[in-house]
Amino acid sequence: MSGGEHAPERDGYRYPLYRRNDRRLARDYRGPLYLWDIDNTYLVTEYRGLRDLVRLRFESAQDKRPVPGAVELLAALRKGEEGTSGVRPPIYFVSASPESLRGRLEKRMLLDGVLHDGITFRDLHKLRYLRDIFGFKLIALLLYRLENPPAAREVLFGDDLEHDPYVYPLYAQVCAGELRGDELREELLRRGVRRSASVYAAALAGELPTHDPVEWMVIRRLRRRPAAPDEDPRLVRVDDYAQAAALLRAAGFVSRSGLRAVLRAVRSAGGAADVLAPLRGLEDRLGSLEAVRTEAEPEEDAE
Secondary structure, three states: OOOOEEOOOEOOEOOOEEEEEOOOOOOOOOOEEEEEOOEOOOEEOOOOOHHHHHHHHOOOHHHOEEOOOHHHHHHHHHHOOOOOOOOOOOEEEEEEEEHHHHHHHHHHHHHHOOOOOEEEEEOOOOHHHOOOHHHHHHHHHHHHHHHOOOOOEEEEEEEOOOOHHHHHHHHHHHHHOOOOHHHHHHHHHHOOOOHHHHHHHHHHHOOOOOOOOEEEEEEEOOOOOOOOOOOOOOEEEEOOHHHHHHHHHHOOOOOHHHHHHHHHHHHHOOOOOOOOHHHOOOHHHHOOOHHHHHHOOOHHHHO
16 A cells, blocks of 8 residues: 555554554644545445455446535535634544555545545455454554544544444443453454454553543434434434534534535435434534524525
């Protein structure tokens, strides 16, 4: 991987992945930091097994399609809230795709005008790790956490087709110091992570400060499954990125113009039927939703 690197070693073992971190933030940075999945989060991906993996290997950048509103939301996150200035928020991607797809994926980002500050892919030369998406995602997140400022405020983006709704809350628990050492190793083994990878993840976790940086986990809903009763309240399932933009507008991460740009993109694709649906019940964290409700009205009605 040009400009990339392997994971660092711990006790003679390194997890098989390729990664980049192209930006070193000041240690006192306290702004937002965004971590995005790629497949079915940024790009529409039809993947059900090895046959699809082979097909994706030969799919061109022009054939790949962004999820409606994803490009506009990424741009809005970069710009931040109106009236703010200073350091532009960093965006990282963690993709369960193999590193061999990097060129096509980054070309698609170039076509979309999507900028990132780092990206991680799987190394699938060792096929025994093919199904270990859970361990890969957690380790990729922990490595960025170790490198990035401890007070950065993280927002995680994923989808519910694989492990994101489970990896992200567990990652937050690890950061908070609630799940480490033997307990973390046992939990990862229970989830099918290989023993060597579980030991490696626990070693990384042991190097973290005790601080939970996660503010929101935005999960694109593709399966109609009810949320678990004990699901982390920071995890918000959205039907489209209009709902995600409304959440992040209410939370102060994107501007009014950024929200409007996402709404236009999603509405042009036939979405945004109930923009505030996932925000109801979150008023204790977000405050009144009235301003966002007004800003989210269709433009022809808002005049």
